[in-house]
Amino acid sequence: MARAKEWRLRPAAVRQHCRQGNWDQPTSGLAPGFAQANMVILDRRYAFDFLLFCQRNPKPCPILEVLEPGQKEPRRTAPGADITRDLPRYRIWTKGKPDREVTDIQACFNADLVAFLLGCSFSFEEALLQAGVPVRNIEEHKNVSMYTTNRACDPAGPFSSRLVVTMRPIPDPLVPRAVQITSRYASVHGAPVHIGHPRVLGIKNLDRPDFGDPVTLKKGETPVFWACGVTSTLAALSAKPELCITHAPGHMFITDVPNETLAVI
Amino acid sequence: MARAKEWRLRPAAVRQHCRQGNWDQPTSGLAPGFAQANMVILDRRYAFDFLLFCQRNPKPCPILEVLEPGQKEPRRTAPGADITRDLPRYRIWTKGKPDREVTDIQACFNADLVAFLLGCSFSFEEALLQAGVPVRNIEEHKNVSMYTTNRACDPAGPFSSRLVVTMRPIPDPLVPRAVQITSRYASVHGAPVHIGHPRVLGIKNLDRPDFGDPVTLKKGETPVFWACGVTSTLAALSAKPELCITHAPGHMFITDVPNETLAVI
Numbered sequence: 001m002a003r004a005k006e007w008r009l010r011p012a013a014v015r016q017h018c019r020q021g022n023w024d025q026p027t028s029g030l031a032p033g034f035a036q037a038n039m040v041i042l043d044r045r046y047a048f049d050f051l052l053f054c055q056r057n058p059k060p061c062p063i064l065e066v067l068e069p070g071q072k073e074p075r076r077t078a079p080g081a082d083i084t085r086d087l088p089r090y091r092i093w094t095k096g097k098p099d100r101e102v103t104d105i106q107a108c109f110n111a112d113l114v115a116f117l118l119g120c121s122f123s124f125e126e127a128l129l130q131a132g133v134p135v136r137n138i139e140e141h142k143n144v145s146m147y148t149t150n151r152a153c154d155p156a157g158p159f160s161s162r163l164v165v166t167m168r169p170i171p172d173p174l175v176p177r178a179v180q181i182t183s184r185y186a187s188v189h190g191a192p193v194h195i196g197h198p199r200v201l202g203i204k205n206l207d208r209p210d211f212g213d214p215v216t217l218k219k220g221e222t223p224v225f226w227a228c229g230v231t232s233t234l235a236a237l238s239a240k241p242e243l244c245i246t247h248a249p250g251h252m253f254i255t256d257v258p259n260e261t262l263a264v265i
Numbered sequence: 266m267a268r269a270k271e272w273r274l275r276p277a278a279v280r281q282h283c284r285q286g287n288w289d290q291p292t293s294g295l296a297p298g299f300a301q302a303n304m305v306i307l308d309r310r311y312a313f314d315f316l317l318f319c320q321r322n323p324k325p326c327p328i329l330e331v332l333e334p335g336q337k338e339p340r341r342t343a344p345g346a347d348i349t350r351d352l353p354r355y356r357i358w359t360k361g362k363p364d365r366e367v368t369d370i371q372a373c374f375n376a377d378l379v380a381f382l383l384g385c386s387f388s389f390e391e392a393l394l395q396a397g398v399p400v401r402n403i404e405e406h407k408n409v410s411m412y413t414t415n416r417a418c419d420p421a422g423p424f425s426s427r428l429v430v431t432m433r434p435i436p437d438p439l440v441p442r443a444v445q446i447t448s449r450y451a452s453v454h455g456a457p458v459h460i461g462h463p464r465v466l467g468i469k470n471l472d473r474p475d476f477g478d479p480v481t482l483k484k485g486e487t488p489v490f491w492a493c494g495v496t497s498t499l500a501a502l503s504a505k506p507e508l509c510i511t512h513a514p515g516h517m518f519i520t521d522v523p524n525e526t527l528a529v530i
Binding site for chain 1: 313317331419422448455
């Protein structure tokens with residue numbers, strides 16, 4: 001699919017392109033208006049502890065849907081979809097280490113695997129833009145800057161992780177507005193976890209993110225930090241499961257859920 | 266403990282009275298300002314499916330804390346407490362049927378049991394009162410009116426239930442205010458699920474609640490319906506587990522969580 005022409009496709013159409021092998025690129029900007037999801041797949045014997053980890057850490061790990069063991073169709077967030085074929089690219093992890101990337105996981109999916117779909121900050125970026133709050137990573141056509149912080153998540157069973165955050169430079173007068181807007185979106189990371197002081201989070205150099213790209217922080221802007229879904233991947237891997245499958249970074253699952261329905265009030 | 270004198274005790278002091286066998290009465294009005302919780306205890310083999318049921322039905326089943334198998338101390342919501350002794354009264358269910366009521370469950374608790382603590386509408390009733398919205402069941406010194414509706418919850422594994430709601434008559438001009446206030450408290454049932462039409466929910470006669478007491482609905486008032494934590498008990502029992510332990514109705518677990526910290530914005 002030619003990006004310029006197709007990016008306004010509806011979610012089901014984008015998923016169809018992924019399924020047919022016509023799209024294996026990042027999903028940022030695709031199907032605007034609809035929630036995109038992080039995905040983590042684990043064996044059912046980890047399912048309670050991992051769900052509990054997400055419940056205890058809802059800011060980095062906001063659950064959009066959990067599928068029954070062996071189930072491929074996310075009936076609640078994307079009826080008719082198939083999570084083994086409809087993401088553009090997957091990453092397969094063995095004992096917590098990256099093994100390979102593939103464009104479908106039909107061959108390794110089985111009846112004991114449980115898929116977790118988690119909210120993604122693409123949803124609130126759209127709301128920020130609509131409210132006149134600039135989003136630097138979109139302006140600069142970059143991946144958002146992500147940092148592993150010094151804050152420990154609340155562990156559950158074998159799962160633990162430090163909190164990963166995204167950073168967006170916000171013009172000082174718009175910081176309260178950015179807090180208000182993202183507070184509405186609790187199921188996609190919600191309000192910031194910190195405003196203004198990278199060192200408080202153990203971040204020494206904003207120009208050297210742990211994941212993603214650095215972006216420009218201008219004079220008169222404040223770095224604002226939100227919890228990041230990458231935390232869920234790190235947590236899943238922390239248990240060193242024999243098999244873990246995730247979306248490849250930036251290659252999200254596109255749901256049928258309109259972003260606006262995620263707003264709490 | 267003499268009610269009139271002691272009702273302003275802090276949560277830990279109330280729990281201590283329960284633990285020592287000095288209090289086995291309902292907890293409404295005790296430790297004002299702090300969240301009270303519904304409790305459901307199930308064997309670990311049900312834990313994932315029950316947590317998933319709660320995740321899929323967050324309005325009736327808002328999770329405050331889930332304890333690890335065999336764990337008695339709710340470290341997050343009431344450090345130092347013991348859920349096997351600190352509720353005033355428990356109900357024990359065998360294969361989904363009520364078996365007996367007891368004032369502590371130390372004898373039947375074991376390493377495979379998982380305790381779920383769920384939010385309770387006592388928290389938002391306090392917020393309504395503070396905002397000048399009357400709460401009829403409190404005015405009339407009654408238990409809130411509860412009704413089993415015609416709405417099915419989203420099932421998970423062996424767990425299913427119809428949605429149970431509470432009803433509070435709200436003066437017509439204050440209905441929007443009541444929606445605004447309770448919307449802030451997503452972790453204690455949140456916004457109403459319905460406003461105004463009992464029959465839409467399958468409720469034929471407001472004067473005959475399925476649980477709790479009827480209250481007076483005055484001219485110029487609208488019946489407003491919120492999701493109710495009793496749903497979580499019905500769901501737990503729907504799987505007919507060999508053993509299920511809950512709080513006895515109205516005899517809640519009192520946490521150290523200030524109600525105000527539950528407000529999302």
